[in-house]
Amino acid sequence: MKEEYRRILQAVAAIPPGRVASYGQIAARAGLPGRARMVGKVLGYRTEGMKLPWFRVLRADGRIAFEPGSRGFREQTERLRAEGVVVQNGRIRMQEFGLDHDLDRELWGIPD
DNA sequence: AGTATGACATATA
DNA sequence: ATATATGCCATAC
DSSP states (O other): OOHHHHHHHHHHHTSOTTOBEEHHHHHHHTTOTTOHHHHHHHHHHTTSSSOOOGGGEEOTTSBOSSOTTSHHHHHHHHHHHHTTOOOBTTBOOHHHHBHHHHHHHHHHOOOO
């Protein structure tokens, strides 16, 4: 397997439970800035069977990438809700559940 | 080699 | 909020 794929999978696996990240953020974290599409491609292949929190990856605007109503859409919604992420109309508020928000808390000590 | 197609992103209009 | 327009690049024909 390509080294790039490995780093992408690692970046996805590193998303803490109850939080989400965008494809672009994952790409950047994997050392592949500007290559968000590659993240989707990798998730598309190897999701079946492996313990990867693929459902924590969303579009940059906080929307689920799957077609509303599709199987993937429903499954992602369920899995996110199962760990406390609020999903409404296929949208998640990144300000609340995104990684950057966690960074703000760590840097500024903003209480929950 | 050339074209088309994505679990995308950003910038405009 | 919707709609193009580019940029991106691995895959599949």
